Amino acid sequence: MPDQRSTLGDCSPQPSEETLIRRIRDGEHDLFYELIRPYERRVYATAFAILRNEADAEDAAQEAVLKAFKHIRQFRAEAKFSTWLTQITLNEARMRKRKQHAHIMEPIVDHQDEEGNYTPRDFADWREIPSETLERKEVREKLANALGLLGDKYREVFVLRDMHHLSIEETAKALGISTSSVKTRLLRARLMLRDLLSPGLDANWSGKLSFAKGTKPW
Amino acid sequence: MVIRCEEVWREISNYVEGDVGSALRAAMEEHLRGCKHCTAVLDGTRNVIQLYGDERMMEVPLGFSRRLQRRVEGNMPGNRRSFLGWMVATAAAVATAGAVELGSAASSRSPEPRSEHAQPGVGVPPDMMVVVSEKGKTFHVPTCTFIHEHTNLRTIAAREAMEDGYVPCVRCMKQYLKQA
Numbered sequence: 149m150p151d152q153r154s155t156l157g158d159c160s161p162q163p164s165e166e167t168l169i170r171r172i173r174d175g176e177h178d179l180f181y182e183l184i185r186p187y188e189r190r191v192y193a194t195a196f197a198i199l200r201n202e203a204d205a206e207d208a209a210q211e212a213v214l215k216a217f218k219h220i221r222q223f224r225a226e227a228k229f230s231t232w233l234t235q236i237t238l239n240e241a242r243m244r245k246r247k248q249h250a251h252i253m254e255p256i257v258d259h260q261d262e263e264g265n266y267t268p269r270d271f272a273d274w275r276e277i278p279s280e281t282l283e284r285k286e287v288r289e290k291l292a293n294a295l296g297l298l299g300d301k302y303r304e305v306f307v308l309r310d311m312h313h314l315s316i317e318e319t320a321k322a323l324g325i326s327t328s329s330v331k332t333r334l335l336r337a338r339l340m341l342r343d344l345l346s347p348g349l350d351a352n353w354s355g356k357l358s359f360a361k362g363t364k365p366w
Numbered sequence: 367m368v369i370r371c372e373e374v375w376r377e378i379s380n381y382v383e384g385d386v387g388s389a390l391r392a393a394m395e396e397h398l399r400g401c402k403h404c405t406a407v408l409d410g411t412r413n414v415i416q417l418y419g420d421e422r423m424m425e426v427p428l429g430f431s432r433r434l435q436r437r438v439e440g441n442m443p444g445n446r447r448s449f450l451g452w453m454v455a456t457a458a459a460v461a462t463a464g465a466v467e468l469g470s471a472a473s474s475r476s477p478e479p480r481s482e483h484a485q486p487g488v489g490v491p492p493d494m495m496v497v498v499s500e501k502g503k504t505f506h507v508p509t510c511t512f513i514h515e516h517t518n519l520r521t522i523a524a525r526e527a528m529e530d531g532y533v534p535c536v537r538c539m540k541q542y543l544k545q546a
Binding site for chain 2: 177178180181184185188189190192193202203206207209210213214217266268281282283288291292295306310311313316331334335338339341342343345346
């Protein structure tokens with residue numbers, strides 16, 4: 149059911165999303181960038197989560213945004229624009245990845261059974277990491293690298309839920325899977341990341357994953 | 367209710383989400399009080415969520431917003447018409463005056479070239495696909511051996527490159543440089 153608030157925002161100095169969409173559909177195309185601007189980081193991060201390459205992710209993000217404009221009339225008011233835009237971005241990035249034959253580089257965890265139990269590694273202690281740690285570029289890179297080690301289906305769920313803060317239901321809708329699948333994959337993704345990062349990640353983290361070459365922790 | 371470590375692990379994500387019933391929550395908390403391993407798993411899971419949920423983890427490349435905005439605005443139906451109109455006007459001016467620089471016209475849309483020593487292009491086909499790098503100053507043909515930075519290369523239209531302040535490579539784009 150359309151949001152009744154959409155008729156109230158016309159006089160507001162900052163038009164609501166619904167108002168923006170209606171005005172764009174009515175021909176005010178120059179408002180489109182204003183509509184997507186709050187989501188541009190999310191669009192890029194979604195594309196990057198799949199393509200793992202800055203240039204490809206930027207291309208895919210731009211294409212996704214242009215496709216959203218092209219198909220803005222197909223957007224249904226009962227959906228959230230952000231979820232719809234995320235779906236378009238996912239499709240664009242997945243299509244590009246298929247074209248690149250990126251599946252040749254098989255992710256490490258795709259051969260594990262999604263429904264099977266996962267046993268977290270026994271690390272005795274992992275205290276709270278201060279958020280200031282993220283000021284260090286090498287820490288952010290290590291986190292990004294660990295994320296890249298997950299299989300697509302785990303990474304996609306994790307990115308949408310834990311990085312973009314979509315709800316479980318929105319994540320399920322964006323990916324076209326059930327909420328129970330989202331929960332299962334999310335659990336697996338979180339535990340795998342914890343296991344990948346725990347050996348070297350503490351308050352004095354050196355930025356190096358401590359497992360030695362040839363002794364992967366999975 | 368007494369539960370085992372495996373059950374705690376299976377529900378730990380839902381526990382963090384607040385998505386477990388009161389009986390299960392109480393049982394998990396009872397278990398966690400006496401189990402160092404499960405407490406470490408819980409702490410680790412919370413750390414993962416907190417670290418990755420930080421906005422700093424969603425970095426975008428330098429200039430991403432600006433390029434996206436230009437791409438969006440450049441693809442708006444009205445702007446495409448404007449660009450065609452601009453092309454017609456430019457072509458007419460070239461025909462009559464004979465000495466108008468297309469590159470200069472293009473660069474007037476972006477008055478700050480990335481290199482103050484470089485020359486603007488003359489007669490660069492606006493739809494020709496060229497290669498640029500994020501931190502570079504020049505645009506190239508894809509096979510140019512004069513591309514110094516091979517990371518973050520993008521293929522874009524020459525028009526977009528010029529609007530973004532890039533100038534022609536002195537090697538592979540020599541024919542588009544004004545002769546001294």
